[in-house]
Amino acid sequence: MTRTVLVTGGGTGIGKAVAAAFLAGGDHVIITGRRPEVLSSAAEELEGALTTVVCDATDPEQLEALRGRLPDVVDVLVNNAGGNREFDGAPPSDLRGLAERWRANLDANLLGAVLTTAAVDKLLGPGGAVVNIGSFAADRGAGSYGAAKAAMNTWNIFLAGQLGPRGVTCNVVAPGYIDSTEFFRDRRSAAFHEERVAETLVGRAGRPEDVADVVRFIASPAARHITGQVLRVDGGVIPTR
Template identity: 60%
Template structure:
């Protein structure tokens, strides 16, 4: 039976690959994002089983309105919206800007997941899954983005306790360096790319499809006893290396 799957940030990069993985399984997928063009393009490419809904996951009113239009049953929620907002903001030169930059990362990477999960909670059913996209940065002491992802992992443990009695699992998938995404805004130097690859045991970057496959597994019937976990997809890269 086709499941109802929500993928926030499902129009590009890892989110786009996750959308494709569930669509290929015959699931009904709803993708959200702040930018209309990429999510509508992704929905059009995948076909009738995927639809797009513009929604800023940091805005409680937009999240609430989105949830009001959902089917009564939601089987899988993938919290993929987020990213390092420092790449889009000016460097902090005073306390006000510093506070704004930290809050932007927390909003994008933690608050989006908290709001969307709460908004669809009553629709999540036994055998369902909530899967959030974390980062290797959570364990690297790498500033506001890493701290936000660390907070996401802690929240996931808390959330798993709330969802468990309903038969719903909650996990985090934490990628390392992944090729073919917008994460670095085309600002990654070849030297830095080689450094990131050199930290892995596999000698290569990961792919969005590999992250998507892990997410898809965690939402499957074979993963019903896996919850409150962070699963790394990083080629064996050690966070402190």
């Protein structure tokens, strides 16, 4: 059965790998992002039934426009858009700057997912799935970014309760250190990389495909009784007892 899958921030990194995984399964995939040139280049690279829509996940008007372009049913929503806005510019030197940083990370990593889900809510039906891309930072005290991802985990439980009676599952897939994405910008020195790899139980960094395979599973009929969960894809950095 061909499904319609919406992946926010699907032009690069983890989102692009998620799009590729669903496309390989024959699904129709819609990817969004703020940069048209990034979406065009992803469209050239990815093979299959792909649609690209420029849309900022934090902008209500752009989300309304996106909704107008979607089919009647969205089977899978992957709230992947996000990133650590603390990497932008110098650390804040006053309260105004601190407030901007926190708002930027809460907008990018929490509000974007909340608004996108609300925008497509009525299009989600029985057998559907919402997959929110969280982070192991939610459990590691990583300032405003970790706080935003932790809030996403809590909101996901609420969402699972709201959509569960309609047959829609809601889960968080929480990556650990994934290299080869735009996430770390120019911060990924050799020492930075080695430190993060050393924290894993498997001795390697995660790849976008590691996350994409779990997203595809958790959105599949094989996982229909799993909801309200956080699934870590971090090479064992935070083991579960």
